[in-house]
Amino acid sequence: MNVHEFQAKQLLARYGVAVPKGKAVTSEAAATKWAAQLDSSIYAVKAQIHAGGRGLAGGVKLTKKRKEVGPLAKSLLGMNLVTHQTGPEGRKVRKVLIEEGVAIKKELYLSLLIDRRTGRPVFIACPEGGMDIEELAKTKPQAIHKEYIDPSSGLQAFHGRNLMLSMGLHVMGPQVAKSFMGLLGNLYRFFMEKDASQVEINPLVITEDQKLIALDAKVIFDDSALARHADVLKLRDLNEEEKLEIEASKHGLNYVKLDGTIGCMVNGAGLAMSTMDLIKLAGGEPANFLDVGGGASEETVKAAFKILLKDKKVKGIFVNIFGGIVRCERIAGGIIAAAKEMHVRVPIVVRLQGTNAEQGRELLDKSGLKLKATTDLWEGAQSVVELTSGPTKKGRAA
Amino acid sequence: MSILVNKSTKVVVQGITGKEGGFHAGQCREYGTQIVAGVTPGKGGKKADGVPVFDTMQEAVKETKADTSLIFVPAPFCADAIYEAAASGVKLIVCITEGIPVIDMVKVKRSLAGTGVRLIGPNCPGIITVGEAKIGIMPGFIHKKGRVGVISRSGTLTYEVVKQLTDEGLGQTTCVGIGGDPVGGLNFVDVLDLFEQDPKTEGVIMIGEIGGDAEVQAANFIKKKMKKPVVAFIAGITAPPGRRMGHAGAIVTGGGETAAEKMKVLKSAGAHVVDNPAQMGARMTEVLT
Known part of the structure; x- marks a missing residue:
């Protein structure tokens, strides 16, 4: 789960991480009122959306004049911010963060995440802050330092010394060193206690008066652990999520919206992904990822049809079920009942395989519904592409 | 021969009195697996469909000489179940449970390191040695005793390739x-x-997906050590970056994690990479003949 920058900073501040004095507001008046309580040589007005690249997209404004804070907040609030991470449709700005600026001496990059290869937390550090780390990994990999933490012994002083050396902080005096060691400890404690999957501070700045401040912060939490963190769960912002995805999750369906025209309904995540790949291979474009889970009952199939059909781009539906423990004729019954009740108006191709697949196919054939049933995976994918885009496009065989 | 499990493997099912655990313990027995015990704290002394239930893993292993555990315990309590299994002396732990917090698994993995206890999963269909033992939730009947080993990060997609290998x-x-x-x-x-x-095992089918770099490490291994042919498929060529595709681990967060990149690395390592998952079995036939 993602949270906003202002929420991430509030959480980190509770763990002793220094952040700029700031507040999130939703109106010009509130922005002006808050600015009146600040006293700084520079002020930052930052759009709060769940996407990176806000600065480049014009979502972060700086001013030296306190009276400009209100108007700048107004200019951002309600705007549709398009960054390289939002997609072309952008995100509506509903909140802005008003902060005091700081006098920056040096900018650094610091993050903490789980390294999948070792299965351990890893600090990633770079002496160049404020840049895109992915980009930096390509252009200057030697500038990036990684420090792996053994979860049984936790963070140790030598990890801190290694990180400081890699970023050139060892020459900046004892105050910086002490603050940096403290910061690492606070971040590690936060990460492990709150089940974060990523904490990124970019930039981490050293101020002219030798303080370490998290000028920006991004935190992602492990969805599987949210049940044990009610305080984190409260920070979920449904405005930042796709409506159909929220609807799907209520039915226990795993749905991710894409841009194509062929809706997919599949049991199992790996098979669902491969079904999208097959549609593409056959010359079509998948409209979504949808895993109905192992069972695929009439109820889940009904809910899935409903969600697929709400996407106006969908011109055809490919149902791909591998019935293992669940028998195919029961799945076919569910599909028929759901399709009749839902008045599905786009062509449907159903591929059933596994236990009693033939009986399932016969039931579908006799249902009187306008659907094509098959037991062959590749044939199913080709059929749905053909029915959707007309017979002109021919899929290429692999 | 086979790997990891066979007809003499003795299995304890942790969470046998739950709906999933009970059902699948029955299915495994029907397949011929030796399910010798179940464990559910507080339900010791009872029987689950004829299988003796114990309160603790320690008791279950002592009484039955079980060497393998199959876990269906709900995610919030699952790390505890894995630790208990490891402490009981079983040598293999198969964890089906989905949704275990990642930090829990970070600690579990560290704790198992160097102990000789092997863990399969979590969030997996389990393991089957065809005709001998099914320790998991896969439908047994689609399998046929034969020549090919299968490794996969996915459930139903594995059944898909198993069916193809059987048909071939x-x-x-x-x-x-x-x-x-x-x-x-x-x-x-x-x-x-x-x-x-x-x-x-004459050849191996490997099914990977987006996210992480396990397939890249596999490619290095294939290049350096494997003499047997490997047919590989990577799911998620159409998956957008930064989005989680069902599996907690199926998300592209950095370089080298896309399906296209993994396919390329595997190809250059000498694996037979297919881009159509409907043709994995057919490709293996070509490779082995």
């Missing part, structure tokens, strides 16, 4: 679902190594 007449030796979570037990390299050493 090749059949399978052992099929291992290593699971879809970011941090887990056995990885591709571990299982490829076992298949390479297994005299009955």
